Amino acid sequence: MIEFLKNPQTLRPTLTLRMPQFNMTDEEAATLADYLQMVMQTPSVRLGGGTSKDFTPEMARMGKQLYEVKYQCQSCHTIGSSGGYVGPNLTNVGNWMNAAWIDAWLRNPQALEPGTIEPRRAFTEEEIKALTAYLLTLKQTSQLRASSGAGAVRGGAR
DSSP, rough: OHHOOOOOOOOOOOOOOOOOOOOOOHHHHHHHHHHHHHHTTTSSSSSSSOOOOOOOHHHEEEEHIIIIIIOGGGGOEETTEEESSSSSOOOOOHHHHHHHHHHHHHHHHHSSTTTSOOOOOOHHHHHHHHHHHHHHOOOOOHHHHHGGGGGGBBBSSO
């Protein structure tokens, strides 16, 4: 969150309103991130409920297959330079979401954001874990962002 506040990236390219660059110091960004985490907490999301260490590369591979083939999430979400523009860009989701929040979102997006157009799917427990594992691999490094913009990803994504 601190990195995003210091250098906001477009999450939904089709929106005309964008978060401006505020040129915050590290301390200002950290203070604002702490505040946002405190006031935006959702009781249904157990923040200690899993970390990226709980997921295996095999789970992430399965999650990628579910994302691309079974559920075709790319019809709404962008990763790298391909995909749809209805939902948020997931290119860097592994850096700005935690496992507990992804898990809760996959279970019931409307519980976290009433009125969202994200469909509530009947995912199995295994599918939720696999999709969470895959999404956590989608990360940009600062070096990649600086040299190539928003399109570079690692972790097996396009």
